[in-house]
Amino acid sequence: MILRAEHLAKSYATSAGPLQVLDDIDLTMDAGEIVSVVGSSGCGKSTLLNILGTLDEPDAGELSIDGKTVSALTDAQLSQLRSRTIGFVFQFHHLLPEFTVLENLMIPQMIAACEQEASRERAADLLRKVGLENRGHHHPNSISGGERQRVAVLRALVNRPKLVLADEPTGNLDSENSRILMNMIQELVHDEGRSFLIVTHSETIAENCDRKFLLTSGELKVM
Template identity: 45%
Template sequence: MNDQVSQAGALALELKGISKSYNRGSAAQVDVLRGVDLALKPGEVVALVAPSGAGKSTLLHIAGLLDTPDEGSLCIGGQDVTGLGERARTGLRRSDVGFIYQFHHLLPEFTAAENIVLPQLANGASQKAARARAAELLDLVGLSARAGHRPAAMSGGEQQRVAFCRALANQPRVLLADEPTGNLDPGTSDQVFGVLMDLVRSSGLSALIATHNLDLAARMDRVLHLEDGAVAAAPQ
């Protein structure tokens, strides 16, 4: 975790007045996000519920430094990172932000363990430390016996659990997940989501998890709704 960007008592993630628009060909400008305000406390797990096309992926990409807002500011660990250059943004993504997507995006030519080792090596870890961390995470999700298997030899639920491990490999401050169980059948989805929540809780990191599944959303600390480009808390 990048201690250089932390401040005692700081929010893990804070977005203020985030706006984002796109021009789609000859069509009029599309305002995807309109002054979004959002904050995650350290250790908090928050659900982001939104209909398709509402802009949740855009919001997650901005929160994870994969995109830039037209207006507004982004803070991670108390530091305003809105205006960072691409090199600094890349370094911060490696150390402080973990990503999980609907599809696992594992590298098919590498084993489960190697998929978890590689991002650690890119972040400066030694081979020994990276392999030990991979083994620890695979054990936590019940996949120690699958460490040497490539993704094609694993089930969908197993692949996604490996993707969870990869996202947490560098001990990030914030986890961003976009429909992390959306590609699984309902039974597997519930089981795999339970694994994810156990990982998040045991790691003590903050998480913003986008989902259509209201039952899964109810298992998190708070539920936020993204509609018409703005975020609002779920009614009590």
């Protein structure tokens, strides 16, 4: 089991009083699964993803990632978990504009102390796998939006994290590019045995996942 969340709760303080966003979240994920969470805008999808990715803390409940209880980890252990075990994909790709596509895929590997040539090979290999081998020397602003999101998914996978969390990665793509991105996610995730949690408001994306949940009233309902 790569992820286990039990009774997670989270509220925000607002001028109108506390806003209970997550109430009682239970979720487990196994290796190799693609799980989707759908829900309307403002229902708490990003809040949930940030907590599962250890970027934010729940008010209550327990979270384990890869067998480790997150609340028991030191800051150093937590940042190690984040950099080695978890990959993130955001709605807006967050690629580094001054570096090429290939470099954007090499940098996270070199930060993780991977040697330069091996990093380049892994990056080129991933680009080849998804048919973007001739985009490696482009800068992010000279490829299409769909290609940028595909590169952002590759970047999340490049260090072979066990768990990838994606927050509306198709949010600003048309349906054709969403479909291409989703196919790519399915192939790579199953190929490399990762677990992928995708938060989306696209029913089409959700339909193509192994399991599907609706986030509503602070709880996850199986769909």
